[in-house]
Amino acid sequence: AAGVIQSPRHLIKEKRETATLKCYPIPRHDTVYWYQQGPGQDPQFLISFYEKMQSDKGSIPDRFSAQQFSDYHSELNMSSLELGDSALYFCASSSGQAQDGYTFGSGTRLTVV
Amino acid sequence: AQSVTQPDIHITVSEGASLELRCNYSYGATPYLFWYVQSPGQGLQLLLKYFSGDTLVQGIKGFEAEFKRSQSSFNLRKPSVHWSDAAEYFCAVAPSGYSTLTFGKGTMLLVSP
Numbered sequence: 001a002a003g004v005i006q007s008p009r010h011l012i013k014e015k016r017e018t019a020t021l022k023c024y025p026i027p028r029h030d031t032v033y034w035y036q037q038g039p040g041q042d043p044q045f046l047i048s049f050y051e052k053m054q055s056d057k058g059s060i061p062d063r064f065s066a067q068q069f070s071d072y073h074s075e076l077n078m079s080s081l082e083l084g085d086s087a088l089y090f091c092a093s094s095s096g097q098a099q100d101g102y103t104f105g106s107g108t109r110l111t112v113v
Numbered sequence: 114a115q116s117v118t119q120p121d122i123h124i125t126v127s128e129g130a131s132l133e134l135r136c137n138y139s140y141g142a143t144p145y146l147f148w149y150v151q152s153p154g155q156g157l158q159l160l161l162k163y164f165s166g167d168t169l170v171q172g173i174k175g176f177e178a179e180f181k182r183s184q185s186s187f188n189l190r191k192p193s194v195h196w197s198d199a200a201e202y203f204c205a206v207a208p209s210g211y212s213t214l215t216f217g218k219g220t221m222l223l224v225s226p
Contacts, residue, residue, distance in 0.1 A: 033213065042203060042216040043157070056213045090157065092214070101147065102207075102214055106156040 025093030136204030
């Protein structure tokens with residue numbers, strides 16, 4: 001079965017650079033969620049989109065932005081990167097149907113040096 | 114806002130012994146409840162979920178969880194732990210199938226020979 005695809009799997013950036021993370025949800029899933037997981041931490045919700053509109057916002061820094069495109073894939077744009085942005089970034093998708101739950105991608109590991 | 118408490122940061126269990134990981138939630142109504150497992154550096158894999166109905170839920174890899182409304186708990190159990198079960202386990206809640214998922218801090222399971 002198709003899963004949530006995230007790219008790239010690993011990314012190394014220098015401070016003050018920008019990064020773009022991509023997420024391709026499961027087909028027919030219209031909702032995408034982004035989470036940030038620091039080392040030894042639980043995943044923290046950043047932002048979500050439903051039908052290409054922002055549906056909820058969590059602890060996303062102003063330096064970050066995201067959008068969902070017409071094909072439902074989503075991109076997380078991160079600018080002026082800081083050392084503290086080093087983390088595993090997960091994308092999850094759902095159809096909004098309870099029985100489907102939330103399916104997570106394998107994540108993008110971002111390292112800022 | 115909903116919250117999740119996993120009181121045990123680390124648990125060590127002997128291989129073949131039974132396991133119970135605790136999870137308590139705070140929410141006005143019955144939320145959607147989930148257990149995820151994460152191996153080091155890996156993504157989040159759904160073990161099981163509860164929405165309604167039978168309060169004992171069966172999941173993958175021989176895991177089960179019981180929802181107890183009176184205790185606001187959703188504890189994860191396994192009758193006989195295998196070395197491959199060593200990982201971090203996250204309990205998560207959402208008010209509905211469309212809502213943002215909130216994670217607990219996680220419990221790291223160590224399996225001793």
